[in-house]
Amino acid sequence: MCGLTAIFSYGDQAPPVDEAELLRMREAMIARGPDGAGLWLSDDRRVGLAHRRLAIIDVGESGAQPMALRDESGNIRLQISYNGEIYNFKQLRAELMAEGRKFTTNSDTEVLLHLYDRDGAEMLRKLRGMFAFALWDEAKQGMLLARDPYGIKPLYYADEEGSLRVASQVKALLAGGAVSKAPNPAGHVGFFTLGYVPEPHTMYKNIHSLPAGSSLWLGRDGRKIESRYFDFRGEMQQLEEAGPEASQDELRAALMESVEHHLVSDVPVGVFLSAGLDSASIMALVAEVSGSQMESMTLRFDEFSGTASDEAPLAEEIAKAYNTRHQTRTVKGADFQADQAKLLAAMDQPSIDGVNTYFVAKEAADMGLKVALSGVGGDELLGGYDSFRQIPSLVGKLGWIPGLRPLGAGFRVLSGPVLKALTSPKYASLLEYSSDYGSAYLLRRGLFMPWELPEFMDADIVREGWQALNLLENMNASIAGIQRPRNKVSLLESLHYMRGQLLRDADWAGMAHSLEIRTPLVDATLFTKLAGRGYSKQAMAITPKFPMPSSILNRPKTGFAIPVRDWLQGDDGTQSDERGVRGWAKSVYATLK
Secondary structure, three states: OEEEEEEEEOOHHHHHHEEEEEEEHHHHHHHHOEEEEEEEOOOOOOOEEEEEEEOOOOOHHHHHHEEEEEOOOOOOOEEEEEEEEHHHHHHHHHHHHHHHHOOOOHHHHHHHHHHHHHHHHHHHHHHEEEEEEEEOOOOOOEEEEEEOOOOOOOOEEEEEEEEEEEOOOOHHHHHHHOOOOEHHHHHHHHHHHOOOOOOOOOOOOOOOOOOEEEEEEOOOOEEEEEEEOOOOHHHHHHHHHHHHOOOOOHHHHHHHHHHHOOOOOOOOEEEEEEHHHHHHHHHHHHHHHHHOEEEEEEEEEEHHOOOOOOHHHHHHHHHHHHHOOOEEEOOEEEHHHHHHHHHHHHHOOOOOOOHHHHHHEEEHHHHOOOOOOOOOOHHHHHHHHHHHHHHHHHHHHHHOOOOOOHHHHHHHHHHHHHHHOOOOOHHHHOOOOOOOHHHHHHHHHHHOOHHHHHOOEEEEEHHHHHHOOOOHHHHOOOOOOOOOHHHHHHHHHHHHHHHHHHHHHHHHHOOOOEEEEEOOOOOOOHHHHHOOOOOOHHHHOOOOOOOOOOOHHHHOOOOOOOOOOHHOOOOOOOOOOOHHHHHHHHHHHHHOO
């Protein structure tokens, strides 16, 4: 896990790469890679790659980056700066060696170079892992950018006046000092609508997120080729055609395989343990696969001690069942206040979530861990959220009514001020946002409804941003052709909420403490085996060879809560005027806009 950056001066009038700028970008990401730093500039200074390293695989100097593939005369043919982990790199390495290729390291980075040398961009379809990279091809005089199917690892770029700049963080691009800070209305409106900035947008007009599961080729001649190599909607359509029938044995085999891949590491791997089925199932399967005693840890919030929201007692029961070296760490409101400025500084793009991940990562790093497994993804893959019931019910009961949206808009105009004063303003939008799955999903997941935004944002910015987002159309397009209600919700949750918020939060919050967070339930190969086949979280929970405690198996889903409302208090102990998550959103925005 690392931080990468690159500059490619492809335009004839573009200045050569400024080494000082490249270094500023690199050093802005020191927390992503405290174990080492590297820099490479081409002889003509038209290309520069830089890297900050968190050493996890091939931890010695041989694994340092940027890394080159050279010809027999020692001339550079390929150069790469890469962030992530390729979990099947050993299998790919063996395949390449069988063809006669020579390796000088034991790193997954070198595998990427040889695989690209053999297959070109088609190599992306063979990778299992989380990754983002910038690869320079000397012979073709071009740069390839690529990102993993789920977008677990971020990759941002700015293409201005013949210069392409790339980095793992938006703030790194800005630190270079050459990228425009002009605001992007879509990013600002997207944040207040969803609680995160939806890709490919950022808060800045000229900085873009490379879409997950895609690549971008840019040649010295300025020619761009954008390509998507993994399409979740297309995969789901094929899975629906194949039918949902599957066995418990197939479920266990797929989960075991994913867990085993996610344990590939040259440093110890720990587990984030809550009282939920997702992390408990991972812990149980890890105990089978690893063959050694594992580290685990649970975060307890002082305000929840002794209540139903306290995850620690049940998590400790799970740890005892699987004989882990377990630690429970407690976070108090005073810790939040002390770390709030650091937390916001680490938050690369504004998000209403990630506070819990920030603190659990901080405690895991304090334990000496560099890698930890998380249970993120189980709800999206296996239908664990209430949205799997609520959204189809809402669309089924109201969506058939002709002219429902304009009728609902009229109802919202009349009832909005009254309902907002009495209860959630979403009730005013119930009719307006229930005619299709995209609308109902926005109603379920939205932070502020679009009609509320002009109350605290410039109306022109709201109008321009909402038009550029094209949010409802994009959400419905992401499930076009999907037949089963459960599968529609699964894609919506996976491609929007999980990708845009949960995975991005795991990246910035983990990297703030130089901790790599791995997600065995967020895996494209696992998706192609399990999605759309009707498996439940209860089915997952009974796959381990050694059953988990009945207190966990029979516990109703509660979600993971954090006492942000309690933490957002004035100095005199009274609640601030802006309460809860909406108040936190405005605080985050005020700091990061």
